[in-house]
Amino acid sequence: MDPFDVTSVQSDRYQASNTISGTAMNTLLKDVPMSINVITAEFLNDAVIGDIERVLDFNSSVTQIARAEVSNQIGMFSLRGFRNRNTLLDGVVGGDFIPRYLVDRIEVVKGPNTLYGQSDPGGLVNMISKRPRGKDQTDLTFRFGSFNTFGGDIDVSLAQVAPGVGLRVIGSYDASDGYRALSEDRKSYLGAAIVEWKATKTTRLRVLASTTTKSGNPSNRGVLPFEIIPTDLNGDGDTLDRVGGVPEATARYNTTFAPEDFTSQTRNSEFTQEGDYFQINAQQSVGSLLDLQYNFMRSEQVNDVAFREFNTFDAAGNVVALYQATNNYNVVDAHTLNALMRFETGPFRHSLIAGVRRTMSKGIGDTFNLRPGTPAERAVLDALAVNGRVFRHTLTKSQLLAGAEVWKDDAPTRNEIRSAGFRANQSGWNHGQTETFYVSDSFTVFNDRLRILAGLRSIELQGWSYQLNGSGGAKRITRDVSHQIGVNYAFNKSLVAFANQATSYNPNGFDVDTNDYFPAEESEAIEVGLKLDGFWGGRISGSVAWFAIDKINVVRSDYNPFTFRNTTEISDDRSEGLDVELFLNLAKGWQTTVSYTHLNARTVSSKTEAIGMRLEGAAPDRLTFYTTYSIDSGALKGVRFGGGAIRAWGPIQQFGTSDSRLIREDGYTQVNLFARYTRQLFGRPTTFGLNVSNLTDEFYIRARGNSNTPREFLGSIHTKF
Numbered sequence: 001m002d003p004f005d006v007t008s009v010q011s012d013r014y015q016a017s018n019t020i021s022g023t024a025m026n027t028l029l030k031d032v033p034m035s036i037n038v039i040t041a042e043f044l045n046d047a048v049i050g051d052i053e054r055v056l057d058f059n060s061s062v063t064q065i066a067r068a069e070v071s072n073q074i075g076m077f078s079l080r081g082f083r084n085r086n087t088l089l090d091g092v093v094g095g096d097f098i099p100r101y102l103v104d105r106i107e108v109v110k111g112p113n114t115l116y117g118q119s120d121p122g123g124l125v126n127m128i129s130k131r132p133r134g135k136d137q138t139d140l141t142f143r144f145g146s147f148n149t150f151g152g153d154i155d156v157s158l159a160q161v162a163p164g165v166g167l168r169v170i171g172s173y174d175a176s177d178g179y180r181a182l183s184e185d186r187k188s189y190l191g192a193a194i195v196e197w198k199a200t201k202t203t204r205l206r207v208l209a210s211t212t213t214k215s216g217n218p219s220n221r222g223v224l225p226f227e228i229i230p231t232d233l234n235g236d237g238d239t240l241d242r243v244g245g246v247p248e249a250t251a252r253y254n255t256t257f258a259p260e261d262f263t264s265q266t267r268n269s270e271f272t273q274e275g276d277y278f279q280i281n282a283q284q285s286v287g288s289l290l291d292l293q294y295n296f297m298r299s300e301q302v303n304d305v306a307f308r309e310f311n312t313f314d315a316a317g318n319v320v321a322l323y324q325a326t327n328n329y330n331v332v333d334a335h336t337l338n339a340l341m342r343f344e345t346g347p348f349r350h351s352l353i354a355g356v357r358r359t360m361s362k363g364i365g366d367t368f369n370l371r372p373g374t375p376a377e378r379a380v381l382d383a384l385a386v387n388g389r390v391f392r393h394t395l396t397k398s399q400l401l402a403g404a405e406v407w408k409d410d411a412p413t414r415n416e417i418r419s420a421g422f423r424a425n426q427s428g429w430n431h432g433q434t435e436t437f438y439v440s441d442s443f444t445v446f447n448d449r450l451r452i453l454a455g456l457r458s459i460e461l462q463g464w465s466y467q468l469n470g471s472g473g474a475k476r477i478t479r480d481v482s483h484q485i486g487v488n489y490a491f492n493k494s495l496v497a498f499a500n501q502a503t504s505y506n507p508n509g510f511d512v513d514t515n516d517y518f519p520a521e522e523s524e525a526i527e528v529g530l531k532l533d534g535f536w537g538g539r540i541s542g543s544v545a546w547f548a549i550d551k552i553n554v555v556r557s558d559y560n561p562f563t564f565r566n567t568t569e570i571s572d573d574r575s576e577g578l579d580v581e582l583f584l585n586l587a588k589g590w591q592t593t594v595s596y597t598h599l600n601a602r603t604v605s606s607k608t609e610a611i612g613m614r615l616e617g618a619a620p621d622r623l624t625f626y627t628t629y630s631i632d633s634g635a636l637k638g639v640r641f642g643g644g645a646i647r648a649w650g651p652i653q654q655f656g657t658s659d660s661r662l663i664r665e666d667g668y669t670q671v672n673l674f675a676r677y678t679r680q681l682f683g684r685p686t687t688f689g690l691n692v693s694n695l696t697d698e699f700y701i702r703a704r705g706n707s708n709t710p711r712e713f714l715g716s717i718h719t720k721f
Contacts, residue, residue, distance in 0.1 A: 002283075003291050003340050004024075004026065004281075004283060004293050005020070005026060006019065007104050007128060007130070008134075009026070011040045011042065012585075013628060014591055014593050014626070015040070015541060015583040015585075015591065015593075016029065016038035016040050019038060020091070020126075020128065021088075021091070021107040021124070022034055022113065023113075023115070023440060023442060024115050024338060024355070025340060025353055028533075030488075030531045031488060031496075034109060034110065034111050034113065034486060034498070035527065035545045035579055036108065037059055037108040038105060038108075039055065039059070039105060039108070041104050043593075044105075046642070046674050047626055047674070049145075049672075049693045049712055049714050050693075050709065051100060052097075052098055055103075055106060056077060056108070057624075058624045058644060059108055059595060059624070060580075060596055060622040060624050061079060061108075061595075061597040061599070062077050062078070062108060063077065063078045063617035063622075063652070063703075064077060064702050064703045065077065065703050065704075078615070078616060079110065079122030079123040079125075080110060080547065080575050080579075080599065080601070081549075081599055081615040081617070081618035082121055082122035082549065082551065082615065083120070085120050088116065088126040089126075089127050089299070090126075090127075090128060090281075090295070091115075091126060091295070091336070092295070092297040092332075092334045092357075093299070093332055093334065094127065094297075097214070097273055097275040097301055097303075098275070099192075099210065099212040101153055101172040102192050102210050103127045103130070104128050104129060106126070106127050106128070107127075108123060108124075108125055109123045109124050109126065110122070110545075110547070111500060111502060111525045111549075112482075112484070113502055114440055114455035114457035114483065114484045114502065115438055115440060120504060120506070120523075121502075121523035121549045121551055121575075122549065129194070130155075130192075130194060131168065131196060132158075132159070132166030133159065133166070134159055134166070135159050137156075137157050138156045139153070139155040139156075139718065140721070141153045141716060141717070142716065143174070143715070144714070145691075145712065145713045146712045146714070147176050148177040149175070149714065150174075151173055151175060152172070153170070155169075155171075164197055164198040165195065165197045166195070166196045166197075167193070167196075168193070168195075169192070169193050170191070170193075170194075170210075171190065171191055173187075173190075174186075174187070175187045180219045180262070180263040181262065181263055181405070181407045182217060182263050182265055182266070182267070184216045186215070186216030186217070187216060189212065189214075190210065190212045191210065192210035193209055193210075194206065194208045195207045195208075201285075202285040202286075203282075203284050205280075205281070205282050205283075206279075206280070206281040206282075207281075208278070208279040208281075210276065211274075211275070211277075214273040214274075216271060217267075217269050217270060217271070218265060218269055218270065218305050218306075221305060221307045221309065222269065222307050222308060223262075223263075223704070224258050224705045224706075224707055225255050225264070225310050225313060226253060226254060226311065226312040226313070226663060227255050227257075227312065227313040227397075228250050228252055228312060228313060229251055230250070230251060231251040233248050234248075239251075242609075244612070244613070244658055244661060245569075245609030245657070245659050245661060246661060249315075250315075252312060252659070253662050254654075254663055254665075260710070263406075264307075264310040264395075264407075265407060266308055266407060266409050266410065267407075268306070268412065268414070269308060269411065270414055272302070272303075272305075273302070274302040275301045276299075276300045276301075277300075278297070278298045279295065279296065279297045279298075280294075280295070280296045281296075289342050289343055290339065290341055290342075291339070292338070293339075294335075294336070294337050294338075295335075295338075296333070296334070296335055297332075297334045298331065298333050298334075301331075302327075302329050303326075303327070303328045303329075304325075304326075304328075306324070306326075306413070308321055308409075309321065310322075310395050310406075311561040313395075317396050317397030317398060318394060318396050318397075319394065319395050319396075320372055320393065320394050321392065321393050322369065322371055323369070325417035325421065326365065326366065327365065327366055328363065328364075331362055332361045333359070333360045334357060334358070334360075335358045336356070337357075338353055338355040339353070339354050340352070341353075341354070347445050348443045348444065348445050349443060349445075349448070350441055351443070352439065352440070353440050353441075354439040355438055355439075356437050356438075357438075358433070358434070359435075359436075360433050361432040362429060362432075363430055364427070364428060364429050365425075366423060367425055368417050368423055369417075369421055369422050369423075370412060370417055370421045370422070372393035372394070376422070377421075377422055378393070380422075381393065383420075384412050385410075389410045390410055391409065392409040426469070427467065427468070428466040428468045428470070430465035431464050432462065432463045433461070433462040434460070434462075435459070436457060436458070436460075437457070437458045438455065438456065439455065440453065440454070440456075440484070441454050448490070451487070451490075452487055452488075453484065453485070453486035453488075453500075454483075454484070454486075455485075456481065456483050458481050459482070459505065460478070461478050461507055462475050462476070462477050463475070476507075476517065478507040478520060480520075482505055483503055484500070484501070484502035484503075486501070486502075488531075493533065493534070494532060494533050494535040495530065495531075495532060496530065496532075497530055497531075498527075498528070498530070498545075499529075500528075501525070501527075504522075504525070505520060505521070505522055505523075506520065508520055508555045518553065519553040520553060521551060521552065521553050521554055521555070522551070522553065523552070524549070525548070525550075526549075527545050527546070528545065528547075529543055529544050529545030529546060530543065530544050531543045532544075538585060539584060539586055540582060540583070540584055541582070541583045542580070542581045543581050544578075545579045546576075546577075546578055547575075548575070549575045549576070551572065551573045551574075551575075552572045553572070554570065554571050554573050556568070556571070556657050557657070558656055560659065567657045567659050569608040569610045569658060571603040571610045571613075572604055572605040572606070573602070574601070575601035575602075575615065575618070576600050576601075577597060578596075578597065580595065582594045589632060590627070591629075592625060592626070593625060593644075594623075594624070595625070596623045597619075597621070598621050599619065599622070600620070601614060602618075608658070610657065613661050614653040615656075616654065616655060617652065617654075618653065619648040619649060619667075621649040622646075622648045622649070623646075624645070624647070625645060626642065626672075627643065627644060628642035629642055638679050639675070639676070639677050640675070640676040641674065641675040642673075643671065643672050644671075646668075647669045648665075648668055650665055650667035651667075652664055652666075654703065654704050663705075665700055667700075668708075669696070669698060670698060670708070671695040672695065673691070673692040673695055684719050684720060684721060685719065686718070686719040686720075689715065689717070689718065690716075691713070691714040692711070692712070693711070693712040694708065695711060696711075
C-alpha cells in the first residue's frame with residue numbers, strides 16, 4: 001500500500017476505508033483518533049450540481065460563510081463554527097478556486113492537528129487530486145439542464161505511454177446563464193495533465209499541471225440587499241438605544257421585499273478568475289523501514305471583478321449604489337519533505353512521520369470605488385455619463401416593488417472604474433513565509449488494540465508588506481509550538497473508542513488604532529467518541545463524537561455600509577456539540593449516509609459588544625442524509641436511483657460582528673434526487689443520468705445575502721472507451 005496516496009484504495013460507493021489527511025500517512029479511518037469524513041468520487045458524481053462551493057453541502061458540520069467572487073484569499077467554509085483557513089489541495093494550501101473536476105475525493109478533518117501549519121480548531125478540508133489510473137480508459141461526459149446549462153468533460157488515462165509512465169489528461173467546459181434576472185453568462189474551462197513515473201520498484205515521480213479560467217457576470221457579488229427597520233430591541237418604547245451592539249435606529253435585516261432573482265448587476269459588470277496549479281511529488285522507499293517524500297506545489301490565482309452593488313436600504317426605503325472594481329493576485333510556493341519510519345521498541349510498533357514544510361506567499365490587491373454619495377466621486381460619474389448613458393445612482397423600495405428592471409441600467413465599465421475611480425487602499429505587495437517542523441508518532445501495543453498518536457509542531461511565521469510608495473517592509477516574526485495527543489482503543493474489529501486533544505495558533509493582523517498587532521489567536525480542542533467499522537454484521541460504519549473547542553483573541557472585521565469602514569471586534573469563542581457520521585448498508589444494493597451535528601457555537605467573552613452572539617454560519621442543528629439503490633438483475637438491471645435532504649435549524653448567523661447580528665437565516669430544508677441508467681450503447685457502457693436539486697424549490701440564504709439556487713434539473717450522458 002502506498003503510504004502517501006489513498007486514491008488507489010478502492011471505495012465502496014460512498015464509503016471510504018482509508019484517509020491521508022489525519023496523519024499524512026495512508027491509514028485506516030478507524031485507526032485515526034479524530035472524526036474524518038471522506039467524500040468519495042462516486043458521491044461527488046451523484047450528489048453535486050454546481051461549483052466547488054456546493055461540494056460540502058451534505059456534511060452537517062460544514063457551512064458556507066463567504067460569497068464567491070469576492071477574494072481569492074478568504075476561506076469559504078466554517079467547520080464546527082470556526083472559519084476555515086485551511087482549504088488544501090493534496091495537503092498544501094490551495095486557495096478557494098480549486099476546480100471541481102480536478103478533485104478525486106475530499107477529506108474533512110474535524111478538529112486541529114499538528115501537520116498543517118496554521119491549523120484552525122474546527123478542522124480542515126483537504127481535496128485530493130486525481131491520479132493516472134492503472135488501465136487505459138477514456139471517459140466522456142455531457143451535461144445539460146436548467147438555466148441554459150451546458151458542459152462536458154473528457155478524461156483520458158493511459159496506463160503506459162512509456163515504460164513505467166502513466167498519463168491522465170482532463171478537460172472540462174461549463175456554461176450557464178444562471179437564474180437571476182440578468183443572464184450571468186458564466187463559463188469555465190479546465191485543462192489538466194498528471195504524469196506518474198515508476199522509475200524503479202522503490203522510486204516514484206508524479207507531476208501535475210492544471211489551469212482554470214472562469215468568467216461571467218458576478219451576480220453573487222450583487223446579491224440580495226439588506227434593509228434598515230428601526231426596532232425597539234429592549235422594549236423601552238423608543239429606538240434610541242444600542243442593544244447588544246445593534247443601534248436600534250439602524251437595525252439591519254435581510255430584505256423582506258426584493259425578488260428572489262434580484263441582482264444589482266448590469267451588462268457592464270464582469271468577473272474573471274484564473275487559477276493555475278503545478279505540483280511535483282517524488283517518493284523513495286529505503287528498505288522496509290523508511291519512506292521519503294518530497295512535494296512542491298505552486299498555486300497562482302487571479303480574481304478580477306467589477307460590479308455595482310445596492311447594499312442596504314435605509315429606513316426611508318432608499319439605497320445608494322456602489323461601483324467597485326477589485327483585483328487580487330497571489331502566488332504560493334510550498335516545499336514539503338516527509339520521512340515515514342516504521343520500527344519497534346519493545347512492545348511498541350511505531351509509524352513515525354517527521355517533516356518540514358516551507359511556504360512562501362506573495363500577493364497584491366487593489367480596490368477602486370466610485371460612490372455617488374461622495375461629491376468628488378459623483379462628479380467623476382457625471383463626467384462618464386455622456387452620449388446618452390444614464391446611471392442609476394439610487395434605488396428606492398417603491399421602485400423595486402413597482403418592477404424596476406435595474407439589471408437593464410447602464411454602468412461604468414471595469415476599465416472606467418479602474419482608470420477614473422478612487423483607490424480605497426494604498427497597499428502594495430505583501431509577503432509571507434511559514435516554516436513548520438512537525439513530528440507525529442502513531443504507535444500501537446496490545447496486538448494493535450491500543451493506538452496512541454502523539455505530535456508536536458513548531459511553526460515560525462514571517463510577514464511583511466509594502467505601500468505603493470515603497471515604504472514599509474518591516475518583518476513581523478511570530479513563533480509557536482503546538483501539540484496533539486490522541487488515543488484509540490479497539491474493543492473488537494468493529495468498535496473503537498477514541499479521544500483527541502490538540503492546540504493551535506494563528507497570529508492576528510495590525511490594529512490601526514493602537515499601532516500594534518492584535519494578540520494572537522490560540523485555541524484548544526478536545527474530542528471523544530466511538531468509531532464503527534462494519535458494525536452489526538457489516539451494516540454500519542462511521543463515527544459518533546462529542547467535542548469542545550475554545551479559542552481566544554478572535555478578531556472579526558466586517559464592512560459597514562454606512563461608515564464605509566470595517567467594524568472590528570475581538571472575542572473569546574467556544575464551540576461544543578455532537579457530531580454523527582454514519583454509513584449504512586442495510587440491504588444489498590442499498591447504501592445511505594447520515595450526518596448530524598448539534599452545535600452550540602458562540603462568543604463567551606468580548607472586549608466589545610459581541611458577547612453571546614452565535615458564530616457565523618453555525619446552525620444549532622443540521623441533519624443531512626443521502627441514499628442510493630442499485631438494481632443488478634431483472635428487467636430494470638442497470639438502474640440506480642436515490643437522493644437526499646438537508647435540514648438546518650436556525651437561527652444561523654450571517655455576519656461576524658454584532659452590528660449585523662440580526663441578519664440571519666431562520667432555517668431551511670432542501671431535497672435532491674438523482675437517477676442513473678446504464679446500458680451498452682454501440683458496444684460501450686453508457687450511463688444516462690438525471691439530477692434534481694432543490695426539488696421543493698425552497699428559498700433560503702446560503703451566506704451573507706447570497707441565496708440558494710432554485711429548483712434545477714441536470715441531465716447527463718457518460719460513456720467509457
